[in-house]
Amino acid sequence: MEDHGGMSLLRDGVPLLGFALVFVLIFRRLGLGATLGFLVAGALVGPHVLGLVGDAEGKLGIAELGIALLLFLVGLELSPSRLWRLRKDIFGLGLLQVVLCGLAISGIVLLGTSFSVEAAFALGLPLALSSTAQVLPMLQSAGRMRTPFGERAFAILLFQDLSLIPLITITAAMSRNPADAGGTPGWLLGLYTLAAVLGLILAGRYLLRPLFRLIGNLGEREMFVFAGLFTVIAASALMEWLGVSAALGAFVAGVMLADSPYRHELEADVEPFRSILLGLFFLAVGMTLNLNAIAERPFFVAGMAVALIAAKTVIIMGIAMLFGMKRRAAFALGLLLSQGGEFGFVLFAQAQAAYLVTGEAASLFGAIVTLSMATTPFLMMLTQNLRVDGEAAPGEEREGPQHDGSNAIVVGYGRFGQTVAQMLMGQGIPVTLIDTDVEMIDVAGDFGSKVYYGDGTRIDLLRLAGAADAELILFCQDGDKLDTEAIEAIHHAFPQASIFVRAYDRRSIIKLKGAPVTGIVREVLESAIAMARKAMEAVGVDHMEIEKTEAEYRRRDSARLKIQRDTGDLRAARETMFSTEALAAALVDDIEKTG
Missing domain, CATH: 1.20.1530.20 (Na+/H+ antiporter like fold)
Known part of the structure; x- marks a missing residue:
């Protein structure tokens, strides 16, 4: 045969x-x-x-x-x-x-x-x-x-x-x-x-x-x-x-x-x-x-x-x-x-x-x-x-990972990632940068920043970038690409690293329920609060009142977000929001109290 x-x-x-x-x-x-x-x-x-x-x-x-x-x-x-x-x-x-x-x-x-x-x-x-x-x-x-x-x-x-x-x-x-x-x-x-x-x-x-x-x-x-x-x-x-x-x-x-x-x-x-x-x-x-x-x-x-x-x-x-x-x-x-x-x-x-x-x-x-x-x-x-x-002589172990200079890995080098990476570098923390936007990579190179091409959510690519030695992994990319399963896999592969995630909105945070992350940051929260503060200053609101309003907003927002994550329902705890209906009701209460 x-x-x-x-x-x-x-x-x-x-x-x-x-x-x-x-x-x-x-x-x-x-x-x-x-x-x-x-x-x-x-x-x-x-x-x-x-x-x-x-x-x-x-x-x-x-x-x-x-x-x-x-x-x-x-x-x-x-x-x-x-x-x-x-x-x-x-x-x-x-x-x-x-x-x-x-x-x-x-x-x-x-x-x-x-x-x-x-x-x-x-x-x-x-x-x-x-x-x-x-x-x-x-x-x-x-x-x-x-x-x-x-x-x-x-x-x-x-x-x-x-x-x-x-x-x-x-x-x-x-x-x-x-x-x-x-x-x-x-x-x-x-x-x-x-x-x-x-x-x-x-x-x-x-x-x-x-x-x-x-x-x-x-x-x-x-x-x-x-x-x-x-x-x-x-x-x-x-x-x-x-x-x-x-x-x-x-x-x-x-x-x-x-x-x-x-x-x-x-x-x-x-x-x-x-x-x-x-x-x-x-x-x-x-x-x-x-x-x-x-x-x-x-x-x-x-x-x-x-x-x-x-x-x-x-x-x-x-x-x-x-x-x-x-x-x-x-x-x-x-x-x-x-x-x-x-x-x-x-x-x-x-x-x-x-x-x-x-x-x-x-x-x-x-x-x-x-x-x-x-x-x-x-x-x-x-x-x-x-x-x-x-x-194993005393003092031989270096402080921080030495894998090609990366103590932190920043995935996504857009507007958000640039700020995060530059602040870390300002503290002397070596950073490895990863992104998939070729145009941005070229522009970053013109400004002296070396950004590697690749999908930073891939475990094999993270490992090659030094994630096994890194102390920080920060996901700063646009969009809603990460979920609990992906973060758990990354944490399992690199348990020594603290993981931070840029969340697109409240839905993204709910999607990451139970994920082993050190911190989640909503991408526009702080800038929106900063603008609201400046707007209140422009119309003459007292500084103490501004501080009080910000603190109350943060308290309500945090409490509502916790309920939303626990229930998985985006509409949960709507009554805790500042809203036009709540404002109108508050005005009616004030009028009734003053007679």
Whole structure:
């Protein structure tokens, strides 16, 4: 019976996704991270164990788009202000870590094997990189991202992500592949790459930003997804056509949009595709691991994993102490980053394609990376007493969230939101601004305010904007878009944040009955009271009478609103209102009393 492609995809998808679901849940539960779960699931369903799924190489080719999307998202994080704030740690601590660890581990590989110098570098340099996919979730779950310790770990990981591009270039320069040898000369390839990068930057400014602006005006979220994926694939395809790493194109595409108003919207839309394809990538890597070769040399794999962990821990600890970290904190940083990382699998595949190492060697060193990743959670637990003082030193925790500078998130930057945001900024509170009005975003930029495009009621977009660390979330947009269910979901996702809502009218307030909000403000109440006060002053009403009238109005209005919210009836407690009928009745009473 003919095996149609669609049927084959469905047949392979069931065991792949089923095993991935089970093992990721188990490994997450054990605190070992999702990456190891994907690798083990792939190894089990692959040809060397159960043989349930084939064509690992084909799946790996498709899944490499996940790496491109990962680098695109890394590029989106590189806003100039963040780079400048972390510049010393990124380009000092990070550079020294990659260079010194890479050289040391390459030396260990050269001494412990019979590989050539080129092969030792092709295998040793990638082992200097740590697992961003494993370390960042560990920092976030421990509440360490906001500390100097967490920021230094992030800075090193960020430089490691950036170093993937030069490491791929180094591997290509050492290539023994005849096809590579007969290719474009290195100096000309460098010029092509530089021209492509400049072209992508110009395309970002003069083509992509107007495109996203047009899509924003249309309000079509699906088109943002298409445009984001098109940007990544087109930039990657351009670099691949030039014979350079496709990942470089995706990274440049991210950087050129990092300072655009559409950054958070793009992150929220691309992230699900990145997660799925990156998971498929690790599944395919697990399928390609030659477990027979690993079983033949288990002591070599274990010994090299121990050497990798020890070398990286000692070197990172030493560098961190040079940069002013205390001994225990430096030791904790070294252990946290001691494992190999997911980009090692990418670089091993590049080395194999360049004929620098065999497939057996790539599988062996892939197993070394996997084993080192598995040890990190256990090492952190076992050494807790040795590093706790340094990792949680008094005064290390910063005051207020440091997520790209947002202590407060203001959703809606119209007339109302501008006043709220400017007053918060006047108190020195960092604010992240979100709106969907493209025209207003452009005008705000002319006045020096950075407003990000996106629907600020979406939890995924709020999380990317820093809501997990924010102390305030203020909904200042026009209209009647929020209800109790939406606010409850946002409060559940970000329980540490106080939520304030601008209500359109009394109906909006009734609609938010029972919502976990810190405060609700009716948008025209205070300005209307201010005008009434000025009007009474203009006709000569005594100041004390004005104060008395305002206080009585506020008392009645508050009491009536409470009854309306409790009953859900807008007409409830009408008799408490000041009205023409009530005024006429009061005049009649006054006339009767005076005779």
